[in-house]
Amino acid sequence: MSFERPAPDxxxxxxxxxxxxxxxxxxGKVLANLKTAGLPEVLDELIESGWQPSTPAAADS
Incomplete structure (x- = not known):
């Protein structure tokens, strides 16, 4: 029987x-929680989709 990871949350x-x-x-606990909540899968999907972060708008001075 193989283990299927749940969908990212x-x-x-x-x-x-x-x-x-x-x-x-x-x-360390945060990293464990991020991993079990599906962060690796979310990052993989973003990379595969070609997603690029938007450039934040310059702060008004």
């Missing part, structure tokens, strides 16, 4: 990152 990915930003989780 964007809500869990965002929650894991927010916990890290608030200082509630150590980096």
């Amino acid at each position: 964007l809500t869990k990915l965002r929650a894991a990152w927010e916990e890290f930003e608030r200082g509630e989780q150590q980096p």
